[in-house]
Amino acid sequence: MSATLSASSDVSFAPLIERKFPDGSVHLERRPASDVPTVVSTPAASVEAARFLRDDPAAAYDLLLDLVAVDRLKLDGPPSFRGDERFQLNALLYSTKRNEHLRLRVALPASDPRLPSLIEIWPAADWFEREAWDLMGIRFDGHPNLARLLTHNGFVGHALRKDYEAGQRWLCTDEDVLQTKLAARSDLPEDVFETMTLNFGPSHPSTHGTLRIVLRVDGERIVAAESECGYLHRCFEKMSETHTYTQVIPYTDRLNYCSPMINGNGYARAVEQMLGIEIPARAKAVRVVLSEFSRIMDHMVCIGANLVDLGGLTTFWYSYQAREEIYSLLEACCGARLTSSYARIGGLSMDVPDNFVEWCRKLVKSVTTHIQEVDTLLTKNRIVQKRMSGTGVVTKEQAIAWGFTGPCLRASGVGYDVRKDKPYDGYDEVDFDVPVTTAGDNYSRYLVRMEEMRQSLRIIEQVIARLPGGPVVSDDYRVVLPPKEMVYNEMEGLIFHFKNVFEGIQVPAGEIYSYTEGANGELGYSIVSDGSGRPYRVKVRPPCFPLFAAFEKIIIGGMVSDAVATLGTLNIIAGELDR
Amino acid sequence: MPGKVVIIQPIEPTLAVRLYLPLLSGMALTFRKFVANVFTPKTRPTIEYPEQRRDYSDRYRGRHILKAREDGTLKCVACYMCATACPADCIEIVAGEHPNLAYEKYPTVFEIDLLRCVMCGFCVDACPKDAIWMTKDYEMSYFSRQEAVRGIPELTEKPSDTGADGPGYGYRPYYGASPAKKAGQFEPSGLSLLPMTLARNAAINRVPPPPPKPPAPAPAPAAKPAA
Numbered sequence: 001m002s003a004t005l006s007a008s009s010d011v012s013f014a015p016l017i018e019r020k021f022p023d024g025s026v027h028l029e030r031r032p033a034s035d036v037p038t039v040v041s042t043p044a045a046s047v048e049a050a051r052f053l054r055d056d057p058a059a060a061y062d063l064l065l066d067l068v069a070v071d072r073l074k075l076d077g078p079p080s081f082r083g084d085e086r087f088q089l090n091a092l093l094y095s096t097k098r099n100e101h102l103r104l105r106v107a108l109p110a111s112d113p114r115l116p117s118l119i120e121i122w123p124a125a126d127w128f129e130r131e132a133w134d135l136m137g138i139r140f141d142g143h144p145n146l147a148r149l150l151t152h153n154g155f156v157g158h159a160l161r162k163d164y165e166a167g168q169r170w171l172c173t174d175e176d177v178l179q180t181k182l183a184a185r186s187d188l189p190e191d192v193f194e195t196m197t198l199n200f201g202p203s204h205p206s207t208h209g210t211l212r213i214v215l216r217v218d219g220e221r222i223v224a225a226e227s228e229c230g231y232l233h234r235c236f237e238k239m240s241e242t243h244t245y246t247q248v249i250p251y252t253d254r255l256n257y258c259s260p261m262i263n264g265n266g267y268a269r270a271v272e273q274m275l276g277i278e279i280p281a282r283a284k285a286v287r288v289v290l291s292e293f294s295r296i297m298d299h300m301v302c303i304g305a306n307l308v309d310l311g312g313l314t315t316f317w318y319s320y321q322a323r324e325e326i327y328s329l330l331e332a333c334c335g336a337r338l339t340s341s342y343a344r345i346g347g348l349s350m351d352v353p354d355n356f357v358e359w360c361r362k363l364v365k366s367v368t369t370h371i372q373e374v375d376t377l378l379t380k381n382r383i384v385q386k387r388m389s390g391t392g393v394v395t396k397e398q399a400i401a402w403g404f405t406g407p408c409l410r411a412s413g414v415g416y417d418v419r420k421d422k423p424y425d426g427y428d429e430v431d432f433d434v435p436v437t438t439a440g441d442n443y444s445r446y447l448v449r450m451e452e453m454r455q456s457l458r459i460i461e462q463v464i465a466r467l468p469g470g471p472v473v474s475d476d477y478r479v480v481l482p483p484k485e486m487v488y489n490e491m492e493g494l495i496f497h498f499k500n501v502f503e504g505i506q507v508p509a510g511e512i513y514s515y516t517e518g519a520n521g522e523l524g525y526s527i528v529s530d531g532s533g534r535p536y537r538v539k540v541r542p543p544c545f546p547l548f549a550a551f552e553k554i555i556i557g558g559m560v561s562d563a564v565a566t567l568g569t570l571n572i573i574a575g576e577l578d579r
Numbered sequence: 580m581p582g583k584v585v586i587i588q589p590i591e592p593t594l595a596v597r598l599y600l601p602l603l604s605g606m607a608l609t610f611r612k613f614v615a616n617v618f619t620p621k622t623r624p625t626i627e628y629p630e631q632r633r634d635y636s637d638r639y640r641g642r643h644i645l646k647a648r649e650d651g652t653l654k655c656v657a658c659y660m661c662a663t664a665c666p667a668d669c670i671e672i673v674a675g676e677h678p679n680l681a682y683e684k685y686p687t688v689f690e691i692d693l694l695r696c697v698m699c700g701f702c703v704d705a706c707p708k709d710a711i712w713m714t715k716d717y718e719m720s721y722f723s724r725q726e727a728v729r730g731i732p733e734l735t736e737k738p739s740d741t742g743a744d745g746p747g748y749g750y751r752p753y754y755g756a757s758p759a760k761k762a763g764q765f766e767p768s769g770l771s772l773l774p775m776t777l778a779r780n781a782a783i784n785r786v787p788p789p790p791p792k793p794p795a796p797a798p799a800p801a802a803k804p805a806a
Contacts, residue, residue: 247666250699314609321624335638335713335750341699349704350753353636376608380590380601415584433585447587484752487707494707501664501705 011037011102013058020052021045029105034273035512036092036101043115046106050121053093053104061093061102064122064403066541067129068092068513068526069136073110073162075530076509086110089138091118091125092513092524092541096400096414099421103513114139124403127549135160135237150230150578159238160537166238195223198560202231206309206564209574211548213563220559225552232578240538244504245271245345248538253339255540255576258301259294259519261287261330263576264343269424270514270525271345274507277476281468283347284425289360289463290330290342291516292456296367297323298519298571299407299449303374306446306568310387315377322370329359345505346480347473360464364457371453379450388443392554392566395440402553403546406521408570411448412440418517430462442562445569479505504533518543520571542576635715639749640698642716643691643729644736646709652679653735654710657686661702661711669695670702689734693719693727700750709752712736716746 014028017039021027025045029038041049053061068090087108094101106115117140118125129140130149137158140146148155152172157164201212210231216224236255240248252267253260265287272279304319327337332353334342342349353359378384394404399412409416417434419427435451437444473480477496486493509531515524521543528537547570554570555563595601616623626633635641646654657674673688702711721727739745 243666247664247701250666250697250701314605318612324624331639332636333638335636335640335700336698339698341701349700350638373608376601377605380596381605382592382596382599382602385590385592385596420584435587436584437587437589439589444587444589447589451585451587481704484709488709497705497707498660501660 011039013056016056016058017052021049025049026052032510034276035510036103038090038103038105040105040107043106043108046104047116047118047121050091050104050118053102054121059095059102060097061095061100062400063094063096063405064118064124064128065092065094065101065405065515065522066513066524066526066539067118067125067132068537068539069132069138069160070528070537071136071160071162075528075536084109087113087136087138089115089132090513090526091122092526094416094522096416099416101422101513101515108138112139113137114141116140117142119143122403123401124546124549127545134158137161148230150233152230159235166235166242200560200563202228206567207572207574208305208568209572209577211567211572211574211577213552213567215555215560215563217560220561222555222558222560222563225555225563227548227552229548229574229577232574234579236540236579237538240535242534244533245507245535246505248535249343249345250339250341253341255542255579256298256518256520256523256544256573257338257575258573259291259298260338260340261290261294261342262298262516262518262523264340265291265425266514266516266518266523267525268343268345269516270512270527271505271507273514274510274512274527274529275345275479275505276508277346277474277479279347279474280471281426282351282470283472285463285467286333286348286352286356286472287343288425288427288430289460289467290333292459293326293329293363295456295519296453297326299453300370300374302568302571303378303446303449306565306571307378307384309564309568310384312377312384315374318370318373318377322367325363325366329363332356332359344473344480346476347471349473351472357464357467360460364460367453368457371450371457375450378446384446385443387562387565388441388446388569389439390441390443391558391562392442392445392569393440394550394554396438398550399440402550404521404550405546406518406543407448407452408445408547409521410434410436411444413438418515418522422515424516426463427459430459432456432459432462442565442569506531506533507535515541520544520547520573520576540576540579542573542579544570544572544577548572548577635717635749637715637748637751639713639715639717640700641714641746641749642693642719643696643702643711643713643734644740645689645711645731645734646736652677652682653685653689653731654708655686655689656682656684656708656710657689658684658707660705660707664701664705666699666701667695667697669693669697686731689731691729691734693721693729694724703750703752706752712748712752713750714740714746715749716740 011028017026017028026039026041026049029040031038039049039053053059070088070090072086072088085107089106089108091104092101093104108115117129119129119142127149129143130146132138133140133146134148134150135158151159154172155170195216195218198215198217200215201207202210212228212231214226215222234254236251239251248267249264252263255263300319300322304316307315330340331337334340334349394408394412396413399409399414404412405416413436415434415436420434432455435448435455437447481500482493482496487497507529509529511528513524513526515522517523522541523543524541526539527535530536551567551570554566648654657672659672662670662672669692671688671690672686674684675687677683677685700713703713741747
């Protein structure tokens with residue numbers, strides 16, 4: 001990885017920016033080549049810059065991936081960090097037409113940080129802005145409902161600010177419990193039948209976690225909905241700031257707990273990119289194999305649980321059998337069925353067992369059978385088709401505007417898959433297809449997931465056929481723990497070991513947005529480092545977040561039972577949604 | 580490489596589908612499973628848990644044990660490495676001076692709060708003395724919170740942990756990580772310890788991106804010299 005700083009050359013529309021903003025209010029920033037290109041804007045020009053980036057055909061950044069707010073109070077730098085440039089708001093963008101990522105950055109002052117809302121440019125900004133307000137205290141003028149999202153209404157202060165002391169407790173009283181505006185709104189139809197407010201969740205069997213949706217129903221038909229998350233917020237991002245880079249790994253397992261391996265790999269990859277180290281080929285291959293198995297588990301859980309909600313319990317047993325078998329392989333590799341903690345910065349914690357390849361081959365066979373069983377039960381089943389076809393429809397334009405990625409985006413007709421479009425860990429050397437459907441309904445999302453599982457098996461077969469030998473972890477002992485022989489017997493080994501454990505990995509100061517294809521879509525990690533052994537700021541882009549933010553818009557006009565089906569096919573995992 | 584995108588065609592509702600006939604193959608499948616489960620119980624995917632137990636690998640991260648030396652004293656030298664590496668902050672150590680001068684230091688208190696523990700195995704990775712291992716014991720339920728805080732008497736390895744009826748050893752220090760050893764050329768000299776090339780050094784200690792304007796290179800942060 002080159003450490004050179006590159007600027008305008010990697011962004012084709014650089015001259016256009018200079019022409020459109022001659023006063024320099026919007027300009028390109030020099031970044032390391034491993035990071036995404038960055039455009040900096042003043043708060044006043046931000047909406048204009050955003051509109052230019054979305055609409056100009058040379059830019060065409062139509063998908064908002066994430067909003068990352070950073071408090072630079074304790075970051076070394078010019079004194080302006082503590083004054084007029086204390087906060088940074090980074091909008092991470094993706095162009096589905098040009099397959100490019102970009103960061104739009106706005107610096108904000110310490111007192112009353114505010115900027116115009118981006119919601120009219122990218123509707124996906126809705127919940128991301130609420131999150132930035134909730135945790136970082138950045139105001140967005142023109143946002144229709146800038147309420148707290150992940151913390152409760154009795155919370156005082158903004159938790160991710162660097163001057164917020166962790167560990168404070170705020171009481172959530174009865175008055176603070178969210179009284180949705182929905183119940184009090186007068187512009188809802190009251191004429192034909194009496195509409196009623198229905199509380200769905202936070203602990204309802206079909207929410208698969210702790211989500212709350214308040215529905216306004218006219219008979220069985222939903223006329224308005226408002227969803228709420230945050231019941232499973234475990235302060236992942238605040239916790240990461242007080243732990244070393246390695247210590248964050250067990251926490252990543254608890255994000256998307258249906259496919260924990262993928263989270264750990266994505267996080268380790270982000271830190272490796274910041275360090276500029278290359279991991280051994282064998283570690284990459286094992287990461288790919290286990291990530292693809294995790295993807296199959298995730299899709300199996302999604303389909304199985306979805307069918308339970310629709311009233312078909314049988315599929316659940318057959319799909320969970322595949323998951324249990326894969327868990328056994330994971331346990332043999334890393335020592336735990338769910339909380340794998342297998343990835344390390346620089347590779348993997350230990351080599352795979354000796355019978356790994358045969359085990360994988362056997363598993364590919366049995367998982368193929370289980371997929372076939374699910375296929376037999378569901379794909380041509382008229383009852384399933386009738387329940388799922390035409391419900392929960394998301395058009396291509398909507399999916400892009402709402403920031404969808406992953407199977408849900410592909411079911412709406414956009415073939416964006418990080419593994420294909422921005423290959424990493426050797427995905428460019430394997431032959432696999434990206435399944436896409438055009439209908440965008442629940443049934444399409446089911447079909448896409450079924451085909452993706454088959455493609456994952458294809459990837460696994462190809463990778464294990466030529467699994468490279470050699471070490472599974474880098475030999476740079478400033479990053480990985482030295483081998484035990486050295487620790488027990490030699491002074492140098494012990495010194496490396498002590499420094500690594502006590503000080504943590506010294507990641508050079510800088511910033512990165514690293515992305516991998518999670519089971520639900522693009523899993524992004526934005527990490528800011530101040531050069532110490534602990535991350536200064538970690539922000540996860542959970543693929544579920546935009547999906548659940550759009551949920552309340554998708555279900556309008558449908559039946560309550562269809563909302564349950566839609567919630568299942570969107571595959572909302574509360575662990576990564578709330579972090 | 581341009582992505583190869585395959586468009587899945589929607590399933591045509593043929594006459595058979597509209598007559599719900601594919602349901603019959605689904606029913607046949609469940610019936611086959613039913614018969615197989617009744618007549619060949621060995622192939623059942625489920626187990627009768629308290630009587631039957633799943634066989635876990637030798638890497639299973641279960642309850643911790645403290646290893647002892649041959650003379651029965653604990654190998655632990657109270658260096659606080661495990662407590663530092665623990666992401667859940669669940670290890671409490673108080674160090675004392677050992678009467679045997681050769682051992683110098685030993686833990687007078689070593690407590691693991693199993694209710695806080697996330698079973699990540701970082702304590703095992705961090706131990707420089709091979710003093711803490713994990714077992715395959717996954718049944719850690721207690722009648723009180725106090726009981727879940729395991730002290731030295733409970734943590735010290737017992738024959739019942741590793742005997743024929745015990746859970747057996749689980750996660751333990753990993754020796755295979757040495758690439759040189761794998762290739763059969765492990766040499767215990769200082770030479771193999773510094774594999775970092777100049778290029779990699781430069782990459783690790785690279786200059787942070789300068790503030791937006793003016794583009795003057797900011798001073799490098801105090802690079803930590805490796806040892």
